[in-house]
Amino acid sequence: MKTILTILAITFLWGCNKSSKTNETTDPDWAQAVTAFKELQETLKKENGETWNHSLEGPLIFVNRDTRAIIANESDNSGELVKRENLFVGKLPENINIANTAFDWNGKKWTMVAFPLPDTKEKRLNLLIHESFHRIQPAIGFGSLAEIQSVHLDSKNGRVWLKLELEALKKALDSNEPEIHIKNALLFRQHRYQSFPDAKQAENSLEINEGLAEYTGSILSKRTDSDLKKHYISQIDWFYTLPAFVRSFPYFTIPVYGYFLQKTDKGWNLKITKDTNLTDFFTGFWNVDCQELTDDTILEIGKTYGIDSIIENETERENKKEELKNRYKKKFLSDSVVVIGLEALNLGFDPSNVMPLDSSGTVYPNLRVTDNWGILEVDSCGALIGPAWNKVIISYPELITDTLIYGKGWKLKLNQSWRLDLVDKKYMVTKE
Incomplete structure (x- = not known):
């Protein structure tokens, strides 16, 4: 089964306490493009x-989420796009998820970015260059990357050690002597890997993919050095x-390490391959010894970075998370569900809110799935x-029509x- 994971901020027309949109965008934001x-x-x-x-x-x-209208900088190889002035316009097929991503369509590999675009030049460049990096990944040796979900970052301790690492990186960005804080950040990372043996490989798989893309976007965003640190x-x-942190963290770790690396070695990233472990690369660059760190040692170092407040916040979050997980288990692990088999999955989702549900899989509060059977769109009620x-589970249907099936927070369109x-x-969704 070929699985394509893409980032998708989804706008829905129905769902849990959602109001319906009535005004469809007719102008495809030509000026923005x-x-x-x-x-x-x-x-x-x-x-x-x-x-x-x-x-x-x-x-x-560029694509409008409501109308699926396209504005492109060049034509496609199938002639579906029509020239308008020096650009090209058309409509994105329904079976393609709208996302900020790279994708193959009509004989070309494209960068896709959804409207509306960010409101400043620096933010626009950051986004567009990040996604452009994804398009060239195969050509520069980063194709066919297998991502492993960092489920440990949904645990209290995983989040505490990650926050301490990030707090140390913030101190480095605001210091005239950043190296001590960078080294402490890497010590917090090492301690996290001691606590979660599979974490090093899992985090690296995401940091190679998304972290390098975000480093590229940020470093070429035309921000001044001062603005970049801010x-x-x-x-x-x-x-x-x-x-949730399980998939979004690389956007916030690797760009900072990369920022400091390029101060000394502008071409550091050219030494990275898809088989590189970035943590090993960083610890080698800054001469941080691999060592067994006791909790007492980490707690002492952590005082500099607000560890008591971090633990208090994460303890409160953990209690709320367990309540939410119990609700999800009651909802999705009962008999009153719809089970849809996955054959040729193409998935669009928001990486900031995914939640591992122990050994039962992962809950996506909002997503869009296309497969051989059709299109499933889910809003904040989850799937x-x-x-x-091999399967996606949603709540019981509430309305079944000739063309569409609706449930609380989801809509399913089945193919013939x-x-x-x-x-x-x-x-169950079955084939006739």
Whole structure:
């Protein structure tokens, strides 16, 4: 089974306490697109492929989430896009998830970014270059990356040790002598890996993929050095407000380490391959010895970085999380569910709120799934994807029509020859 994971901030027309949208966007934000294309082209022409020894320029599509209207910087190979002035317009097929990502369509590999775009030039460049990096990944040796979910970062201790690492990185960004704080950040990381033996490989798989992309986007965003440090600090503070850390953390760790590395070695990233362990690379660069760290040692170092407050906050969060997990278990592990098998999964989701549900799989509060059977769209009410990526579970249907099936917070559109059957209290999607 080919699984494609993409980041998707989804806007729904139904769901849990959601109000319906009535105004469909008719103007595909032409002015935004023209400005962004110009800014990106000017920046990448000047950069001239130096960051990765490969040009980041290439096919780019902006898409409106409501109308699926496309504005592209070049034509597709199938002629679906129509030229308008010096750009190209069209409509994204329904079976393609709208996401900030790289994807293959009509004979080309594209960067896709959804409207609305960020409100400043620096933020726009950061986003567009991040996603452009994903498009060139296979060409620079980072293709076919297998991501492992960092489920330990949904635990109290995992989050505490990660927050301490990030607090040390914030201190480094605000210090004239950053190295001591960078070394302490790496000690907190080592302690996290002592506590969770599988964490090192899992975190690295995500940091190679998303961390390097975000480093590239931020370092080429045209921010001044002072503004870049302020950006990293504010991003870390914003990260703490996210409901889940398990997939979003690389956006906030690797850019900071990379920022300090490029101060000494501008081409450090060219030494990285998809087989590199970034933690080993960092500890080697800053001469941090691998050592067994006791809790007492870490607690003492942690006083500099507000460990007591972090533990208090995470203890409170842990209690709330257990309550939510119990609700999810009652909802998705009962007989009153719809079970849909996954065959050719294409998944769009928000990485900031996914929640591992022990050995039962992972809950995605909002997602969009396309598969052989059709399209499933879920809003904040959630869906459970099994640990083997072979099924998705949602709540009981509330309305079944000839073309669409609705439940609390979800909508299912089945292709011809597929149907919803009730089997032993559970609904199953089956092929006729």
